[in-house]
Amino acid sequence: xxxxxWRLVPFFAFIVLIVLFCxxxxxxxxxxxxxxxxxxxxxxxLPGLMNASFSSTALKGKISLxxxxxxxxxxxxxxxxxxxxxxDKGISIYGLNYKDNTQNAMQWLQEWGNPxxxxxxxxxxxxxxxxxxxxxxETFLIDQNGIIRYRHVGPLTMGIWEKEFExxxxxxxxxx
Amino acid sequence: xxxxxxKSFIICLFILLLPFQxxxxxxxxxxxxxxxxxxxxxxLMKELRCLVCQNQDLADSNASLARDxxxxxxxxxxxxxxxxxxxxxxxSRYGDxxxxxxxxxxxxxxxxxxxxxxxxxxxxxxxxxxRGS
Numbered sequence: 001x002x003x004x005x006w007r008l009v010p011f012f013a014f015i016v017l018i019v020l021f022c023x024x025x026x027x028x029x030x031x032x033x034x035x036x037x038x039x040x041x042x043x044x045x046l047p048g049l050m051n052a053s054f055s056s057t058a059l060k061g062k063i064s065l066x067x068x069x070x071x072x073x074x075x076x077x078x079x080x081x082x083x084x085x086x087x088d089k090g091i092s093i094y095g096l097n098y099k100d101n102t103q104n105a106m107q108w109l110q111e112w113g114n115p116x117x118x119x120x121x122x123x124x125x126x127x128x129x130x131x132x133x134x135x136x137x138e139t140f141l142i143d144q145n146g147i148i149r150y151r152h153v154g155p156l157t158m159g160i161w162e163k164e165f166e167x168x169x170x171x172x173x174x175x176x
Numbered sequence: 177x178x179x180x181x182x183k184s185f186i187i188c189l190f191i192l193l194l195p196f197q198x199x200x201x202x203x204x205x206x207x208x209x210x211x212x213x214x215x216x217x218x219x220l221m222k223e224l225r226c227l228v229c230q231n232q233d234l235a236d237s238n239a240s241l242a243r244d245x246x247x248x249x250x251x252x253x254x255x256x257x258x259x260x261x262x263x264x265x266x267x268s269r270y271g272d273x274x275x276x277x278x279x280x281x282x283x284x285x286x287x288x289x290x291x292x293x294x295x296x297x298x299x300x301x302x303x304x305x306x307r308g309s
Binding site for chain 2: 009131
């Protein structure tokens with residue numbers, strides 16, 4: 001085999017760098033993957049918006065979504081349509097009302113719909129901090145054992161649901 | 177007349193300065209019992225990134241998350257936690273990206289060492305050329 005001429009080394013190094021830069025520039029640093037993927041959801045008990053309380057034990061035993069939302073969050077209204085559709089399909093969705101107040105939250109649900117099985121009020125954002133939440137909206141996919149399997153930052157769309165969530169859910173249903 | 181001009185000037189000045197009467201500080205002032213704790217807190221504020229406004233540190237950012245994280249770091253410093261413990265707490269929740277200096281791990285070794293590697297390659301090529309190969 002003819003040895004590669006050493007003068008071509010910088011050229012190949014350049015090509016490698018270009019590939020890395022293109023890859024890196026395509027990533028959005030605002031949408032960081034959660035470092036808690038594969039870890040159990042942190043235990044919590046919060047005052048409930050619909051019931052007296054909402055605890056993390058409710059999230060075990062089935063595949064569910066935990067959606068971080070607030071009445072002051074404009075983008076949450078966008079994704080509410082998607083969440084309502086998913087709830088109709090039978091997906092269990094739980095809400096984490098982030099840094100909000102009860103009255104505004106109840107009013108918002110009246111206006112935009114309520115797809116949630118239960119909602120916890122995280123007025124100070126302490127539970128959200130344990131989950132590594134940056135802001136609203138965010139949606140966590142949790143499996144039957146209470147393990148966080150995926151975290152989506154930003155409003156949930158049907159496109160993202162089909163591309164990221166559904167494959168994981170199918171895999172979980174077959175192994176869990 | 178001079179008197180008339182200065183009177184309207186004062187009225188204008190008063191109207192312009194009116195909004196400033198309602199300005200109040202929105203930043204929480206954190207106080208510490210020891211200078212050491214205060215130094216630790218200030219140091220950490222410069223080392224930690226605001227994840228919402230990602231080029232700002234926690235000392236500068238006005239984002240809601242930054243306020244929460246400042247409060248959290250304050251509580252931990254006041255309770256006597258070390259830098260390592262506080263950083264560990266934050267990175268286990270938010271990842272290494274919250275630190276401005278990525279820690280040296282197997283995944284970041286290429287990031288830290290690549291300048292040296294490139295220098296080595298450059299010197300190697302330089303060496304070969306001037307030795308006449």
